[in-house]
Amino acid sequence: MTRLAALDLGSNSFHLLVADTRPRGRIKRVTTRKKTIRLGEPVSRTGRLGSEAFGRAVEAFTTLVELADDEGADKVIAVGTEALRVAEDGPEFLQQMKDRHGVPVQLLDGLDEAALSLKGMACALNLPPEQEVLGLDLGGGSLEVALGGTNGMVSGATFPLGGAKLVDRISDPPRLHERAALHAMAMELIQPAADKVLAARTTPDEPLVALATAGSIRDIARFGLALTSGSAPAKVRGMMVSREQMELAYSRLCSVDAHDRMDLPGISSKRADLLPAAGISVLAAMEAFGLQSITLCDWGLREGVLLDLGADGHIVDHDFVVDREDRRG
The missing domain is CATH 3.30.420.150 (Exopolyphosphatase. Domain 2)
Structure with a gap:
């Protein structure tokens, strides 16, 4: 059994899912947490996160990474979606989080996001x-x-x-x-x-x-x-x-x-x-x-991310998966 953590960095909220791997490529939820930070509106209006949303994102990311550590996650994968894909200052945020927490963020394109959400829903149902x-x-x-x-x-x-x-x-x-x-x-x-x-x-x-x-x-x-x-x-x-x-x-x-x-x-x-x-x-x-x-359905992208990771799928890039010991080192 391996304990996995997925950070889903959405346009409205950042989500954490911690889950344990199970036989036949399944997962069992351990804990979930959500931080509503509303990145979508400033990015839609200005093309940037801006200082206020940037600060909210930093705080939420830090809180969720710390919770993943507290829950004993062996591996962490963070994925970003629409707001971080298009924000001009998105790369700056991603680099800061990698430097501070040792967690790189894989930016998913829309079709990969669709496929992973489908994977999560299909498993749940x-x-x-x-x-x-x-x-x-x-x-x-x-x-x-x-x-x-x-x-x-x-x-x-x-x-x-x-x-x-x-x-x-x-x-x-x-x-x-x-x-x-x-x-x-x-x-x-x-x-x-x-x-x-x-x-x-x-x-x-x-x-x-x-x-x-x-x-x-x-x-x-x-x-x-x-x-x-x-x-x-x-x-x-x-x-x-x-x-x-x-x-x-x-x-x-x-x-x-x-x-x-x-x-x-x-x-x-x-x-x-x-x-x-x-x-x-x-x-x-x-x-x-x-x-x-x-x-x-109450499962979607983040469950799909962990299912893909646990089954060695082809969407989650393993270069973005961080082992707990590597982060601490």
Whole structure:
């Protein structure tokens, strides 16, 4: 058994997952931690993290690395996503973290991010080997889609449609014409790619099962379930939510401002302001891919990173994996 730690440096939050390896390439969670630092908005506005977000990122990274050490992680891998991919001062941040903590950061491209998220979801939901699914992962900076299953991604796409990237384009609450314009823009980006991804299906005559991960999607889905069933579920893994429920939730979310949104069932106060923008992205994706429902999952990118690492996969670059003793030395 080896104890692994993954740092997922997202556009909205930095996440830590510590997990133990298990037989047949599986993992068992030991602990998780999240630090919400909101890198996506300054990067979207200025192209840079800027001093305030840079400082928040340093503090969060330090806290999570120290927690990984406290939990006895034998190996640490850190991966960066959209905000760190595009920020002009992103390389400076990455170099500082390597110098201070001995942890280099592998910047994932969007397709690798999509493939790893699919790997995490497929494992969590115990998909049979022959099952073909579409995975959706909506972060603060980007939306990833991946077609495939337990054997990996067959086709995928990535879009700059994260909630934090889009939030400045609409009012709070958003006006109808703003929502319509943003939806049209999202469809213009997604539809051509969706057609190409769907053309790669191996079972085109079968209904397409869609899996979805990420906090924004789960919040909207929980609220939709609360509106139709009377309560928001605490655990959502494997729960199916219809497009109608998602649309109903989105309409209600857009009828109030962020402050009032925080009081709605199933909504996290830390992302309440992002949900109208995030909702446009997920609903546009459902429309473009012809999805009538999604199945929710609480595993995604960071679980996929550790699964890929534990199974000696081809996405995680082992040059970025740091042994505990090497860091201490």
